[in-house]
Amino acid sequence: MKIDGSHAIKAPRVLLYQLMIDPEILRRCVPGCQSLEVAGDGYYKMTLKTGVGSIKGIFTGWIKLEEMREPEHYKMTVDAKGLAGFLKGEGSIDLTEEGEETLVNYTGETGVGGTIAGVGQRMVHSTAKMFAGQFFTAIEAEAVAIVKAEEGGQYTPPKQGFIRNTIRQIRK
Numbered sequence: 001m002k003i004d005g006s007h008a009i010k011a012p013r014v015l016l017y018q019l020m021i022d023p024e025i026l027r028r029c030v031p032g033c034q035s036l037e038v039a040g041d042g043y044y045k046m047t048l049k050t051g052v053g054s055i056k057g058i059f060t061g062w063i064k065l066e067e068m069r070e071p072e073h074y075k076m077t078v079d080a081k082g083l084a085g086f087l088k089g090e091g092s093i094d095l096t097e098e099g100e101e102t103l104v105n106y107t108g109e110t111g112v113g114g115t116i117a118g119v120g121q122r123m124v125h126s127t128a129k130m131f132a133g134q135f136f137t138a139i140e141a142e143a144v145a146i147v148k149a150e151e152g153g154q155y156t157p158p159k160q161g162f163i164r165n166t167i168r169q170i171r172k
Contacts, residue, residue, distance in 0.1 A: 004107035007136040011143035017071035029138035057084030085114020
């Protein structure tokens with residue numbers, strides 16, 4: 001299944017790029033991510049608690065970042081398995097400066113199998129789009145906190161979570 005979209009984020013492109021490849025930031029911002037550990041050259045081991053509709057589970061696997069062209073592009077590959085099935089995906093992220101904002105364009109292919117695939121492609125697709133929105137909203141909250149700290153404040157990582165990020169999306 002193909003997924004694509006774009007998000008405008010009020011933050012410098014260089015900062016966003018760094019946030020979107022930092023394992024600690026990714027752990028906080030990827031919806032359902034319970035752990036993300038560096039495993040070698042661009043590889044990260046992960047544990048993800050997620051689901052589609054009423055089918056939920058814990059998935060373990062890896063993320064790989066490649067084709068790194070700072071601060072404009074990288075490719076991410078995800079492969080995870082759990083009792084509810086499997087998740088696979090590959091996508092490209094491109095960042096373009098537009099005034100005070102950075103436009104983040106993403107495109108990729110995702111696939112699920114097993115019990116989780118039984119809920120139907122339309123539901124899987126809408127859930128994937130929702131997760132992308134949650135991720136970019138969380139990244140923007142991290143960027144805002146860092147920019148405020150650079151302006152003389154103290155950096156405090158923002159609290160993340162489905163409800164908090166949904167409210168952030170609505171306010172935007």
